[in-house]
Amino acid sequence: MNNMEIAIISGKGGTGKSSISAAFATLNGEVLLADCDVDAANLYLLFNPSHEEEEVFIAGEKAFIDYSLCTNCGICVDYCRFGAISFINEKVSISEILCDGCRLCSRICPENAINMVPNDKSMMYSGSFRNGKMVYGRLSPGEENSGKLVNMVREKAKEIAKENNLETIILDGPPGIGCPVISTITGVDKVVIVTEPTISGLHDMQRTVEIVKKFSLPAFVIINKYDLNSDMSDQIEDWCRQNKITIAGRLPFNKQVVEAMVMGKSIIEFAPDNEISKNITIIWDKITKQKK
Amino acid sequence: MMKIAIASGKGGTGKTFVATNLFHALYKNNYRTKLVDCDAEAPNSIAFFKTKLIKESDVTxxxxxxxxxxxxxxxxxxxxxxxxxxxxxxxxxxxxxxxxxxxxxxxxxxxxxxxxxxxxxxxLGKVASYSLKNKPLLLEAKMNIGVMSPVTVIKAAISQIDNQSDIVILDAPPGTSCPFIQTVASADFVILVTEPTPFGLSDLKQSVETLRKINKPTGVIINRAGLGNNQVREYLLREEIPLLLEIPFKKEIAASYSRGEIMSETDSFFAQQLLSVVENINEQYGNSNNKW
Structure with a gap:
């Protein structure tokens, strides 16, 4: 059986990525839903999945000084390129915020006074929700969002999808264009970019399209809340046409989408007969039926 | 000098909206101020002003x-x-x-x-300096497309802030991972912008926990008040976190923002509200000369 992996990303945050992912995940047959926005995972709030499995994710290390061994020689201060080690009140100290975890200080310390401690507070969870299976990661605050946790989530998603004969994998991606986004879209079948008709929305979509093109992936654009500024929506469509990006559809602003979220439901579950729900169904068909 | 970071766990809650309006209100009222866009993956603040590029430095x-x-x-x-x-x-x-x-x-x-x-x-990217009416008042961190982490570019932008201003506004990247930490670590006070929805609350909680860990004073602006539910307000009361301002949900605000307009330019009441927020923060937390 062939999986179809669809990533939903946006560049700009708050364009409606997760609400649209939730709608896609509750349209018809059972799916595997993976929340790859590990920095701000939200879909579990709507779907309240069961906790069947959990795994610790080690996100690098940080250096700590053992002051019973430290002679305050300051050699490590000169070696650190992240400006993380300095003398504070004439005592060598390492800033946890600035430490990048490269381990060099620990290696060169003549007294072996620097230890590396792994960051092991991030987690990956998997379980069932009302329309299939779900996998999501939660990065512990302040840690490097390296995309490795995203990779772990995606591998788990594929594994569970296979075990349960789930054909469709929906990946709700993080905002931005950095490492976790690249990890979310690498090797997927289709990328859906959700944008909104604002200056920021247009800018960020353009940067997102560039990153998607680097990976030669088929991309679809959804203009959400298009009626906030129809001129800007037209401008976005023109730009997409010139750059040969398929417009999957436009969705109007609708308070019911927020009301659905408050009720812990997707818009499809909350208001199946609403115009938006019908539109989302059409958009989904357009995205899934287009041949690669 | 006082640095105020405008941040939010969830993307798209109105961080840039608040940052640009705050900066504009301060600027119009003859404060010595500066705006630094630290959202290096998706920088958008500069586009709201009629600026001139004066200097661009490569970050390597x-x-x-x-x-x-x-x-x-x-x-x-x-x-x-x-x-x-x-x-x-x-x-x-x-x-x-x-x-x-x-x-x-x-x-x-x-x-x-x-x-x-x-x-x-x-x-890795660039730090660009822009002038407004011949004064170098804006800085922008912009990561190259395809680069994995924006942290180095963000640090470079923050290091370029000179002593020519009294109040510096930092537009922070979304989330609570490394890029967020690097930005808020240099600030004296963090304004978290949220929206009154379950997603907004969940991400707000994570931001608050992170900021408490690094002992940053923080207050909250609720954007799109009236939408969603009352849980964010209840949370703030329970946790004794100052609610600095509520910006009502109005479709016209969203539409004007989408056209790239600065609301505080025409809405003097809103400008005054923002000024009092800053003045209150400045009285309580200003001039601490914060270092990492």
Missing amino acids: QLVPVIKTDNCTFCGQCHEYCNYNAIFILPPMKIIKVIEDLCHGCGACSVACKFGAISEKPVS
């Missing part, structure tokens, strides 16, 4: 270059690299640097005893 990172003539394929550099950025197959005499994984820590150069490793700079 060092990556190793291996001279295979001198290399004995001993593997010490590979061993020292904590990021798996050096690939080595000694029997085949193959050694390669995977530049995307390199953090520029310099550990491999320290490891090599045969003089086989030198370093070259590679570009």
Whole structure:
């Protein structure tokens, strides 16, 4: 059986990525839903999945000084390129915020006074929700969002999808264009970019399209809340046409989408007969039926 | 000088909206102020003003270059690299640097005893300085497309802030991972912008927990008040977090923002509200000369 992996990303945050992912995940047959926005995972709030499995994710290390061994020689201060080690009140100290975890200080310390401690507070969870299976990661605050946790989530998603004969994998991606986004879209079948008709929305979509093109992936654009500024929506469509990006559809602003979220439901579950729900169904068909 | 970071766990809650309006209100009222866009993956603040680019500096990172003539394929550099950025197959005499994984820590150069490793700079992004009415009042961090982490570019932008201003507004990247921490670590006060929805609340909680860990004073602005539910307000009361301002949900606000307009320019009541927020913060937390 062939999986179809669809990533939903946006560049700009708050364009409606997760609400649209939730709608896609509750349209018809059972799916595997993976929340790859590990920095701000939200879909579990709507779907309240069961906790069947959990795994610790080690996100690098940080250096700590053992002051019973430290002679305050300051050699490590000169070696650190992240400006993380300095003398504070004439005592060598390492800033946890600035430490990048490269381990060099620990290696060169003549007294072996620097230890590396792994960051092991991030987690990956998997379980069932009302329309299939779900996998999501939660990065512990302040840690490097390296995309490795995203990779772990995606591998788990594929594994569970296979075990349960789930054909469709929906990946709700993080905002931005950095490492976790690249990890979310690498090797997927289709990328859906959700944008909104604002200056920021247009800018960020353009940067997102560039990153998607680097990976030669088929991309679809959804203009959400298009009626906030129809001129800007037209401008976005023109730009997409010139750059040969398929417009999957436009969705109007609708308070019911927020009301659905408050009720812990997707818009499809909350208001199946609403115009938006019908539109989302059409958009989904357009995205899934287009041949690669 | 007082630095105020405008942040939010969830993307799209109105961070840039608040940051640009705050800056504008301060500027119009003759404060010595500066706006620094630290959302290096998706910078958008500058587009709201009629600016002129005055200076652009490249932000680079060092990556190793291996001279295979001198290399004995001993593997010490590979061993020292904590990021798996050096690939080595000694029997085949193959050694390669995977530049995307390199953090520029310099550990491999320290490891090599045969003089086989030198370093070259590679570009990660830019810090651009813009003027408003001939005054250099805006800075923008912009990461190159395809670069993994915006942290170095963000740090470079923050380091370019001079002493010519009294109140510096930092537009922070979304989330609570590394890029967020690097931005807020340099601030005296953090304004978290949220929206009154379950997603907004969940991400707000995570931001608050992170800021408490690093002892940053914080207050909250609720954007799109009236939408969603009352849980954010209840949470703020329970946790004794100051609610600095509520910005009502109005479709006209969203529409005007989408056209790139600065609301505080025409809405003097809103401008005054923002000014009092800053003045209150400045009274309580100003002039601490915060360092990392």
